[in-house]
Amino acid sequence: MSTKAHRVGDEWSISGQKVWTSLAQHADWCFVIARTEPGSTRHHGLSYLLVPMAQPGVEVRPILQLTATSEFNEVFFDDARTDADLVVGGEGNGFKVAMATLGFERGVSTLAQQIAFRRELDAVIDTATRTGAIDDAVLRDRLVRARMELEVIRQHALRTLGGEQGDGASVTKLLWSNWHRSLGELAMDVSGPASLLVGPDYALDDLQTLFLFSRADTIYGGSDEIQRNVIAERVLGLPREARP
Ligand SMILES: Cc1cc2nc3c(=O)[nH]c(=O)nc-3n(C[C@H](O)[C@H](O)[C@H](O)COP(=O)(O)OP(=O)(O)OC[C@H]3O[C@@H](n4cnc5c(N)ncnc54)[C@H](O)[C@@H]3O)c2cc1C
Known part of the structure; x- marks a missing residue:
């Protein structure tokens, strides 16, 4: 788990990437499990964030599948933003919610x-x-x-x-x-x-x-x-x- 998020004012700033995200090209929102506690390891220190897709910090790249369709994608987060309160289950409980x-x-x-x-x-x-x-x-x-x-x-x-x-x-x-x-x-x-x-x-x-x-x-x-x-x-x- 290397995608990280940290607080900037009333927002989270998220950076990292996610592969195999089904239907990301159609989604308005996604959930991101990000490491919000610096230095934490494995399933500790993760948070489950809800993130709007339509913003400059989110890029969706389709992956071509055996079926010749591109149902799933790679998603890149480069200083993507979401509101501070959009954490499901509370900060640090991301693994449990996942x-x-x-x-x-x-x-x-x-x-x-x-x-x-x-x-x-x-x-x-x-x-x-x-x-x-x-x-x-x-x-x-x-x-x-x-x-x-x-x-x-x-x-x-x-x-x-x-x-x-x-x-x-x-x-x-x-x-x-x-x-x-x-x-x-x-x-x-x-x-x-x-x-x-x-x-x-x-x-x-x-x-x-x-x-x-x-x-x-x-x-x-x-x-x-x-x-x-x-x-x-x-x-x-x-x-x-x-x-x-
Ligand atoms: C069509 C499709 C859609 C998907 N959509 C999504 C999505 O929308 N969102 C999302 O988050 N993910 C999605 N995924 C990702 C999916 O959850 C992972 O591919 C899956 O969990 C396997 O993880 P991995 O690819 O990292 O394989 P790995 O963990 O690298 O596993 C590789 C192989 O090693 C075996 N292995 C790994 N660990 C162990 C272990 N401890 N003991 C025994 N064997 C082990 C696995 O069984 C497998 O055979 C999708 C994948 C596919 C194929």
Whole structure:
């Protein structure tokens, strides 16, 4: 954590950079976790600041992705300014607020995805019916399995509505991200050789986009390995992983 912020009158001045910021090019505001206590280390001395994007001190540079779109970005802060009171959770508590934010990202915020997941699965089944892949016993088995697993994921997601945010959310995140990535692979397998063809100007169809984008699902919001560490240490109470 090297992005820093210090007080200048009634404002914070923020300098540093942030990579992989989804949809920064559309956002009016962002949150920035900055080191506000000079000399602090690791998760101490951080604050969670709300920062307006439209100002000279904020520059957004798009990153070209596998899907040929630029959904995420690098964001540079060079003496960016925000009001002194725009600190969520109080000065120095940034890590705690960041962990709560990640709990929402991994768990309850994905509830609405259930609808999209079901629609995507239906599209994969339609494609399998059209290509004849539905008659392949192995692919048919994978489609049935995908349908059952989606129901399990839905039940886990609903459980997070009961207030189980932080640690339980890691279980939900592991389940849905791996399911979705496998669905992308299944989509290509039922499409057959056509899955390798793209249209003019790298025009991808919905299933190709699903396949390529879902590679990121097990990375963003914390990678699989991080979710397993959270489950091991905070849910199961296993000894902490050795830190470098
Ligand atoms: C599509 C996409 C959108 C994103 N959007 C945002 C966004 O809007 N805002 C935002 O803040 N971030 C965003 N991210 C960033 C994302 O949160 C990080 O990429 C992710 O947390 C992984 O961190 P890293 O890239 O630093 O990988 P690293 O931490 O460098 O990890 C590299 C590899 O090492 C493994 N590893 C790391 N530490 C450990 C450990 N302790 N034990 C075992 N294995 C370990 C990881 O699992 C991974 O395999 C996005 C990423 C993607 C791909």
